[in-house]
Structure formats: structure tokens, C-alpha cells
Amino acid sequence: MKERFKIKRWSLRTRIFMSMILVTLIASFLIAIVAIYQFKKEARDYHQERLERKEIAITEHMNYVLSTTTYPMTAENLPLIFRERIHELANIHGMEINIYDLNGHLLKSSKAAFSVDTINNTISPTILKVLRSTAEKRYVDHKSYGGKTYRSAYSYIKDNKFKPLGILNLPYIEDDGYYKKETNNFMWRFVQVYSFMLFISIIIAYFLSSYITKSIKEISERIKETRLNEENAKIDMGDSPQEISLLVDAYNNLVDDLDESATKLAQSEREQAWREMAKQVAHEIKNPLTPMRLTVQSFQRKFDPEAPNIRQKLDEYSKTLIQQIDTMSAVASAFSSFASMPAQQNETLNVVKIVQLALEIFNEPYITFHSDEPYIITRMDRTQLIRIITNLVKNATQAIEENEPNPMVGVRVYRDCDKAMISVKDNGKGITIENKNRIFEPKFTTKTSGMGLGLGIIKNIVENYHGTITFESEQGQGTTFLVQLPITRPEGNEMETNDKTI
Incomplete structure (x- = not known):
């Protein structure tokens, strides 16, 4: 058996x-x-x-x-x-x-x-x-x-x-x-001839079996490489046996059907994503509209021009409305930023300088910066790089508990082969196991405010510049985000020029 x-x-x-x-x-x-x-x-x-x-x-x-x-x-x-x-x-x-x-x-x-x-x-x-x-x-x-x-x-x-x-x-x-x-002589000659024929048969069988299975093996390799969301090339074997031609035609038809299915699936996913985004935006806009309506109704009902503190109440009503309007504006800006692809205004940048520039807007004393070397050059949009650092550091500061006695956010820039590495580490509450697989999903957030689009935008920017973003987190110990960007080698006096302009 x-x-x-x-x-x-x-x-x-x-x-x-x-x-x-x-x-x-x-x-x-x-x-x-x-x-x-x-x-x-x-x-x-x-x-x-x-x-x-x-x-x-x-x-x-x-x-x-x-x-x-x-x-x-x-x-x-x-x-x-x-x-x-x-x-x-x-x-x-x-x-x-x-x-x-x-x-x-x-x-x-x-x-x-x-x-x-x-x-x-x-x-x-x-x-x-x-x-x-x-x-x-x-x-x-x-x-x-x-x-x-x-x-x-x-x-x-x-x-x-x-x-x-x-x-x-x-x-x-x-x-x-x-x-x-005569029989013995014949058998001796027969053994000699057929030993030679057997040797020839082995060679012919080897090459013939290789020839027969070559087309099938090629089709098998193509099938293994076939992916739903990738461009799959068709097979053209020219004049091939009828059975192989039928198999090739079946594979090519499968590629056509797969491409059509992938197009429909992508369109369906885009439509579904925009529907979900529209629901989220509508929900976020409705949230400030309710207190605005209540504020206006209360002002209308209690308005008395003769009241001694009418100007103070008017200021309070105005501040409430302005605060809710700012919230709606932030929602609209976040949605606009996520929906639009970052413009690739490629500039030759010193990553060390740009990261230092991005950290200047933060006043927290526990934010530290370290770089292994003064120059690490890459090509990307300066605004987008600042946006990446700002968002990651902001998330790191918000992840630290208020009662943390020794808060820490460490930003480090270093080189790893042909990659520029940017590390943002905090000692905050960390990310739970169930949330790790969803951390880059649009509209996913663990905060009480915001739309959860920040990390999705960052991932979109980094990947658009052929980089990667990963993280390691331990609940209760903190999180480290690591951004990898390709390094560009400056030519001539480009280093000095960039150092002066950045």
C-alpha cells in the first residue's frame, strides 16, 4: 500500500x-x-x-x-x-x-x-x-x-x-x-543490442518527458504566480499540442475573468469605503450640530436685551458656536487630508534637520531627540515629512497616562544600510492585542475625540514614497513606531546647498 x-x-x-x-x-x-x-x-x-x-x-x-x-x-x-x-x-x-x-x-x-x-x-x-x-x-x-x-x-x-x-x-x-x-549467439547479440537500445531509450525518454511536461510546468508556474490584485500576464506558446493549447486557453480565460473580478472587487471596495467614510463624516458633523442647535434655541428663548449681563451671555453663546464650528472644520480638514494623495514634491532633504524642525512645536520637556549622524539624505516633500513626525509625536504624548511620574517620548534618527530610520518611542499605555491589527485602519481610534485618520494618512504618505511604517507595542510598557525611508546619495555640493536651505 x-x-x-x-x-x-x-x-x-x-x-x-x-x-x-x-x-x-x-x-x-x-x-x-x-x-x-x-x-x-x-x-x-x-x-x-x-x-x-x-x-x-x-x-x-x-x-x-x-x-x-x-x-x-x-x-x-x-x-x-x-x-x-x-x-x-x-x-x-x-x-x-x-x-x-x-x-x-x-x-x-x-x-x-x-x-x-x-x-x-x-x-x-x-x-x-x-x-x-x-x-x-x-x-x-x-x-x-x-x-x-x-x-x-x-x-x-x-x-x-x-x-x-x-x-x-x-x-x-x-x-x-x-x-x-545459435540461440546462445543470438541472445548474446540481443543483450548487446538491447543494452545499447535501453541506454538510448533512457536518454530519449528523459528529453521527451522533459519536452512533454515543459509546457505543463510553465503553466503551473504561471498559475502559482497568479494573484487577484496584480497584473497577470497571459501565456503565448505558439504552436503547441492540442491538449496544451486547450490548457493555455483555459488559463488565459481565467486571467481575463480574474482581471474583471479584481476590477469589480476594487470598485466595490472603493464604493464601500467611501460609503463608510461618508457615514463617519456625517456622524462627526452631526455631533457638533446638536449642541449648536440647543445653544441657539436657548439663546432665542432666554434672550433679554435689558438683562444686565446680556453681553457676557452673548460672548458665551458665541464661544460655544465657534468651538463647534472649529470642530466641524477639523473634521472636514481631516477628511480632506485622508481623501487626497500627498503631492510628490520631491526635495532633497536632510532627515535629521527636518525632524528637529518638526519637534520645535512641542513644548513637553520629556520629548528628547537623538541622531547618530548629522546628515541622512532622502527625497520627499518637506511638509509631508513634518506631518509624519508631528502626528507620531502627538500620538505618543497622548498615549502617556496623566499620572505617569516619568513620562518619556524619544525620537531617534539613524541609518540602516540604505534606509533612513525614524524611531518614535513612548512609555505610554501601549496597544492592546486586539487593536494591533487595526491600528492603521481608517476611522479606527481609541481616543474619545478625533476621527482616527491620522495613522492611516501617515501610512499612505510613507508608502507613497516607497517606505514602510511598523510598530512594536507592549501593553502597559509603551509603543515604538519605526518609519523607514529610502536614502538618496547627494552629488557634488548638494549636501552643502541643502544644509543652507533647510
């Missing part, structure tokens, strides 16, 4: 390769079997035909002797008729000759007198019965012993009137030495 499972897991290329080798081996094995069978059949046919030829020649010769003898042609005179001639016949035809009477008793043999005792003096009753019952009055007995095969032909000796006088027996030893030698 394990071997069967392993075979099922073979690659198509391995299966084709092994199948072709197996077919070659089976073909060579079958050819060898057929060749050996053919040699053996030819040997049997040869001995059978040779025995028949010898028997016909000896019978004709014996008929001639019978026709020329002076003895009466009777069964009793057969030993006298062939007393001398039987040896002559045996020598001429190269065969042992035995003559039996009609009852199967030996009358005369061409063997020497001292070896007559090794001859069967009688014919078995079974052979006599078969000989008498056959229409041809002829029977060939087959025997094997001592590693040799013997044929023994039995037929009737007849007079000129076709009356049986006795039984002629011709023992014949099948000498297969020649055919065995």
Missing part, C-alpha cells in the same frame, strides 16, 4: 519517463521470448522433417532390396533378406535400423552383436495398438532421458502387394547442439 501511494505521488515527468523505460524492457523481454520459442520450433520442425526424409529414403531402399531378393517375401525370411543389407542401409543413411515382426518381437538390428542387449527386444503393446489403429500405419514415439530427446518412428514393411511383413523402427536422437549454439 505504501509503494502504491508513493507511485501516485510521482510527478508526471517521472511517470512518463518510467513508462517509456518499462515499455522498452517489456518489448525486449517479449522479443527474447518469441526468439527463443522460434528457435525451438525451428529445431523441432527440422528434426521432424529430417526423420521423415530419412524414413522415406530407407523405406524406398528396403523396398528395392525386397524387390531384388531371391528369398520368398515372408515375415520369417526378413532376417535372411536383410542379414547383410541392414548394415549397408544403416551406413548409407546414417541411421540405426531395427526390424520387428508383426507381434513386436525383434528380428534384426543394425547394431553390433555385443550391443543388441541394449535394444528393446519387443515393442510395447501401447505402441502396437496405436500403430494398428492409425490410418497412416505410422507412429512416432517421443521420449526424453539423460538430458536428450529421442524420436522413434514405427511403420510397416510391406511386400509388393502391400501386405505387412514386419515393423520398421528408426531410432533418432535430436541433436540440438547447433540450435543451442
Whole structure:
């Protein structure tokens, strides 16, 4: 069962390769079997035909002797008729000759007198019965012993009137030495030829299996690289087999359908995002509208121009309205900033100088700055870089608990290979595990105020300049945000020029 499972897991290329080798081996094995069978059949046919030829020649010769003898042609005179001639016949035809009477008793043999005792003096009753019952009055007995095969032909000796006088027996030893030698020679040549053919078959099978599976492997690699939100190239293999062409067409149709689905999905996601954003903006705008309405209604109901503190109340009402208007303005600005892509006004900037400039607006004494070197150059918009630092430092200060005895926000700028690294670290309350995967989502916030668009805007800016932003946080210990921006190597006196202008 394990071997069967392993075979099922073979690659198509391995299966084709092994199948072709197996077919070659089976073909060579079958050819060898057929060749050996053919040699053996030819040997049997040869001995059978040779025995028949010898028997016909000896019978004709014996008929001639019978026709020329002076003895009466009777069964009793057969030993006298062939007393001398039987040896002559045996020598001429190269065969042992035995003559039996009609009852199967030996009358005369061409063997020497001292070896007559090794001859069967009688014919078995079974052979006599078969000989008498056959229409041809002829029977060939087959025997094997001592590693040799013997044929023994039995037929009737007849007079000129076709009356049986006795039984002629011709023992014949099948000498297969020649055919065995030919078989061995053939098998040796066969092994040599088919060993070479097997070697050629292995090479052909290897390249043929590689050729057959090359197209399938290429299609498989393309399918692995296919992504929903990426541009997927179609396959063009030119003139390829019909099965491969059908597979290529199916893949190309899949790419078309995938592109169409990706377009529809992207459009659907954009529409959904804008719907959610519109709901959020509407919600944020409605929040200040309610107190504004209540303030105006209260002012309308309680307004008394003669009241002694009417100007103070008017100032209070005005401040409340202005505060809510500012809130709506902040909402509109945040939404506008998130919706618009940052303009890529690429400037050659010294990141160290810009970060120091961005930190000047903060008055908190626990905000510290450190840089490993005075110059780290990148190309991006100065305003956007200030915006990144301002937002991260502001979030860091807001994350620190009010009762924290030793608040700390550390900003560090350093170089890491070809990246400018900006680290903003605080010892605030940290980010919970459930919020870590949502920290860059639009409109997600853990604060009681704001729309939660700040980090989403920062991520959008950083990635737009081919950078990355990541963070590490431990709840109750603090958070560290890390911004990576590509470094630009200044040419000529560009360093001095930027140092003067920034």
C-alpha cells in the first residue's frame, strides 16, 4: 500500500519517463521470448522433417532390396533378406535400423552383436495398438532421458502387394547442439543490442518527458504566480499540442475573468469605503450640530436685551458656536487630508534637520531627540515629512497616562544600510492585542475625540514614497513606531546647498 501511494505521488515527468523505460524492457523481454520459442520450433520442425526424409529414403531402399531378393517375401525370411543389407542401409543413411515382426518381437538390428542387449527386444503393446489403429500405419514415439530427446518412428514393411511383413523402427536422437549454439549467439547479440537500445531509450525518454511536461510546468508556474490584485500576464506558446493549447486557453480565460473580478472587487471596495467614510463624516458633523442647535434655541428663548449681563451671555453663546464650528472644520480638514494623495514634491532633504524642525512645536520637556549622524539624505516633500513626525509625536504624548511620574517620548534618527530610520518611542499605555491589527485602519481610534485618520494618512504618505511604517507595542510598557525611508546619495555640493536651505 505504501509503494502504491508513493507511485501516485510521482510527478508526471517521472511517470512518463518510467513508462517509456518499462515499455522498452517489456518489448525486449517479449522479443527474447518469441526468439527463443522460434528457435525451438525451428529445431523441432527440422528434426521432424529430417526423420521423415530419412524414413522415406530407407523405406524406398528396403523396398528395392525386397524387390531384388531371391528369398520368398515372408515375415520369417526378413532376417535372411536383410542379414547383410541392414548394415549397408544403416551406413548409407546414417541411421540405426531395427526390424520387428508383426507381434513386436525383434528380428534384426543394425547394431553390433555385443550391443543388441541394449535394444528393446519387443515393442510395447501401447505402441502396437496405436500403430494398428492409425490410418497412416505410422507412429512416432517421443521420449526424453539423460538430458536428450529421442524420436522413434514405427511403420510397416510391406511386400509388393502391400501386405505387412514386419515393423520398421528408426531410432533418432535430436541433436540440438547447433540450435543451442545459435540461440546462445543470438541472445548474446540481443543483450548487446538491447543494452545499447535501453541506454538510448533512457536518454530519449528523459528529453521527451522533459519536452512533454515543459509546457505543463510553465503553466503551473504561471498559475502559482497568479494573484487577484496584480497584473497577470497571459501565456503565448505558439504552436503547441492540442491538449496544451486547450490548457493555455483555459488559463488565459481565467486571467481575463480574474482581471474583471479584481476590477469589480476594487470598485466595490472603493464604493464601500467611501460609503463608510461618508457615514463617519456625517456622524462627526452631526455631533457638533446638536449642541449648536440647543445653544441657539436657548439663546432665542432666554434672550433679554435689558438683562444686565446680556453681553457676557452673548460672548458665551458665541464661544460655544465657534468651538463647534472649529470642530466641524477639523473634521472636514481631516477628511480632506485622508481623501487626497500627498503631492510628490520631491526635495532633497536632510532627515535629521527636518525632524528637529518638526519637534520645535512641542513644548513637553520629556520629548528628547537623538541622531547618530548629522546628515541622512532622502527625497520627499518637506511638509509631508513634518506631518509624519508631528502626528507620531502627538500620538505618543497622548498615549502617556496623566499620572505617569516619568513620562518619556524619544525620537531617534539613524541609518540602516540604505534606509533612513525614524524611531518614535513612548512609555505610554501601549496597544492592546486586539487593536494591533487595526491600528492603521481608517476611522479606527481609541481616543474619545478625533476621527482616527491620522495613522492611516501617515501610512499612505510613507508608502507613497516607497517606505514602510511598523510598530512594536507592549501593553502597559509603551509603543515604538519605526518609519523607514529610502536614502538618496547627494552629488557634488548638494549636501552643502541643502544644509543652507533647510
